[in-house]
Amino acid sequence: MTTMAEKGEHRYILNMGPQHPSTHGVLRVILEMEGEYVMDPQPVLGYGHRMHEKMAESRPWPNFLPNAARMDYLSALIYNHGYVGVVERLAGIEATPRAEYIRVITSELNRLQSHLLWLGVLVLDLGAFTPIMYTFEDREKILDILEDVTGSRLTYCYMRVGGVVRDIDDKFVERTREYISWQRSRMPMYDKLVTGNIIFRKRIEKIGEFNPDMARRYGLTGPVLRGTGIPYDIRRAEPYSVYPEFDFEIPTETTGDCMAAYLVRVREIEQSLRILEQALDKLPAGPAMAKVPKKLKLPAGDACYAVESPRGELVYHLTGDGSDTPYRMKIRVPSFSNLSLLPELCRGMLLSDLCACMGSLDLVIPEIDR
Amino acid sequence: MSTVMNTGFLPLELLRIIFALICAIVIVFGNAVVMGYLERKLAGRFQRRPGPMEVGWHGILQLAVDGVKLVGKQLIIPKQTDRVLYRLAPIISFAPAIMPMVVIPFAPKLQGRDFDIGLIFILAVVAINVLAILIAGWSSNNKYSLLGAMRSVAQNVAYEIPMLLTLLSVILVTGTFSLRGIVEAQSGGAWFIFFMPVAFLIFFAATLAETNRAPFDLPEAESELTAGFMTEFSGMGFSLFFMAEYTYMFIACSLTVILFLGGWSGPPLPYGEYTSALWFFAKVYALLLTMIWIRWTFPRVRFDQLLNFCWKYLVPFSLVHLLVTAVVLKL
Amino acid sequence: MKDYFALIFTGGKSLIVGMMITLRELFRPVVTVQYPREKLPLSPNYRGHTILIRDEEKPEKHRCISCKMCERECPSNCIDLAGEKREGVKGMVLIKYRLDFTKCSLCGTCVEVCPPNALDFSKVYQHVGFSREDFHYDLLAMVEEDK
């Protein structure tokens, strides 16, 4: 058998994507198959390439604000946060304390909706149609809350250098609190319906196992990395905004398989709810927007700002040259590194497991392609 | 009596068969429409959606509209397909689905023809579907279709074994292959499900796999294989597969009802020789609804798990069950 | 052997638990609405395409002074406006304000920079058209029509 496989006589190419139900976007994976076994998966990127980095370098810096949301449409606010963060750090501007709290609150809501979507989609990839509708019911509540304050439902352009566009009001606080208790009451249901289900467990346990060494070689971050037992989360490792003021845990698992990534994410939902609760309690009064010079020029120099997106570490690196247009902008997106693990992770796997693996990596393709 | 009804050129028996065939076709189409509607409506309700709502009262005419749409669609035949086989596959799948209807005893007097080997006849005819799926997968010239077809064949062959083994347990008790005989053996509420619940569960699981229903719907696993063997079919070809699937589900549930749930037996009704078909249909649809319920709850199993489940759990259990039944009968 | 039976037991139980959950959801009310017939209330802060708002004091007029700030700041370059000098009128008169909504990213920059606060977001979310040109909105005509 192995000799035949080595000769590659029984191999054939299966083209998965760019339109395939479980690649979630325009990702194409060329699979070299042997029967149902995937011998060599090669991702092909670039179908959604829009030159975001180049766009940032060719126009005044405020013009990049709406772009940030278009890279990862599932965590637009966190991308907003990263971008305003890097500009603030380079220009030496401080956002008001209230604005920082609002940023954290909206970012965590954004993270929650991303995790909820992922939960539904992973189970959908494994063939269960119903849980995604339940997670969407929860997610709708977050989107309604965010729509009320940001004006949009998915591609938010809410944060500005120095603060946020619109202050939150008591109604927002009240609705968010309501949502927190609602989400808490829903989690036992998901535990029974999804986590406990024997078919689901058998489908993702011990699938796609990797170790911290592999994770280091590929620069993995986010829940996938925390699934191998490394408690690396930017919110703790390199605290930004007002995260140091909150008490929350970094959930980790040790097995490093799809189940570990799954459990980490589900437990992160609870941690995000905790952060939200504390942030709403501590929310300081004051303006939501700091005084920022009208025509802000970016000083010459470099600045880096890392935030924790739902998929991992997102880094903006901005170089200014004294004008209002960035000299260079580099964005390090988590999905890109996470995807590059795929060929090594999925070699010799069944086709069904490949779908499970891609689901648990939680890829957002426009973020990879930028 | 037959001499009275004999019209000279058409013997009564032939008339009966023709009438039974017409009824069978009506049941096939009626079942497809009802099941299609129920499946979509219940899927909606399970997911907290209303399901089809627009055409007719609560979307009751949705399936009729869909049928017209599918019939009116262009038949797309992809390049480099095996054209003859490609067109033949849906027909091969659908045609055998009608035949078992003739031998299913809906009520004491509602049965097209009672064979001594009715059970074997149904199993034999239904097995043709695998061939149709294989042909469909092969002729589409699409790797996804082919993968789906291969899965289907392996799955159907594997699950036939526990199915037949549990059948044997029942046959050991009744001593006949005639479907009517099996139903009559359970008269008076002595349904076999009460004596052999394990066999019922094994048989039901096996029918789920045989009819390619979730969680064993690997041949058309849409998140992996887009639509499996049906990927390239459109219009009428698709709708024939669709109807065939629902008909096979109906047949499988009918068999389960006949074998384990006492067929037509139930509280007596006026004109019971005909109307007790109501009990039969009630039981069949209860099982079909359970199938829908299962489908909209569980994820899909993986291919090796599917076979493992068969060889490691279903086959040993059904073997032990057969042994126990034989010993109990001998005592 | 013990594991074998334990797995059957726990597995079977988890399946039944799952089915009970979906059964419970089956009898709960639906959460979606039949969209074109029923509509959910729109958030007052919803961002539709931008519009020129009318002056509170002089309701027949919009407030735009044709300063071109919005045109300059728009990241997507989707605003095309022009003003002209007229006899007897102080300042510039807006004669053209075209918004290319196909490019607008609803970022809100124009609304924020406008010195006399002449712009606001509309609440329109149903946009249908047969060509790109159908989405080139003439905000000036809109505000005048609206009177």
Ligand code: SF4
């Ligand atoms: S909302 Fe943004 S993109 Fe749209 S017109 Fe205004 S400035 Fe331009």
Ligand code: SF4
């Ligand atoms: S910024 Fe305001 S006042 Fe200036 S041209 Fe635009 S809409 Fe008119």
